Amino acid sequence: MGSVCATPPMAELPADVAKPVKELFDLMDADKDGMVVLPEAERFWASGKLGKFGKMSARAMFNEVDDDANKSISYTEWVNFWANVRESKEHQYTDEEIIEELNAMIKGEAWRDWDDGRSTSHAKEPGAGT
Numbered sequence: 001m002g003s004v005c006a007t008p009p010m011a012e013l014p015a016d017v018a019k020p021v022k023e024l025f026d027l028m029d030a031d032k033d034g035m036v037v038l039p040e041a042e043r044f045w046a047s048g049k050l051g052k053f054g055k056m057s058a059r060a061m062f063n064e065v066d067d068d069a070n071k072s073i074s075y076t077e078w079v080n081f082w083a084n085v086r087e088s089k090e091h092q093y094t095d096e097e098i099i100e101e102l103n104a105m106i107k108g109e110a111w112r113d114w115d116d117g118r119s120t121s122h123a124k125e126p127g128a129g130t
């Protein structure tokens with residue numbers, strides 16, 4: 001084997017999880033270049049029911065998913081993030097729960113603070129009521 005490529009390998013997800021994972025990525029990647037930059041993510045969430053608060057979801061998502069902090073989320077980073085969430089030891093998410101949350105975000109719901117085993121600087125949204 002041996003790789004000439006520096007990109008980390010992409011984790012495998014079961015097909016039923018991979019589908020909404022790809023769908024949400026495609027929705028954010030407005031210019032379809034295979035990378036999601038922060039303005040694209042902000043535009044996606046701010047266009048939904050959250051309005052201007054959507055930008056906070058976009059930033060929280062970036063904090064957690066942009067592993068190499070290059071201000072751009074590759075599809076590999078995205079898939080690997082969800083693979084980490086599935087394997088989280090502290091918070092055992094079921095695939096059903098992950099799929100349900102992904103479908104909610106596809107419909108414009110807020111990003112939630114996922115536990116993928118890494119810490120995040122995600123702040124609480126002010127005034128978020130029930």
Ligand SMILES: [Ca+2]
Binds near residue numbers: 029030031032040
């Ligand atoms: Ca893009």
Ligand SMILES: [Ca+2]
Binds near residue numbers: 067
């Ligand atoms: Ca990145």
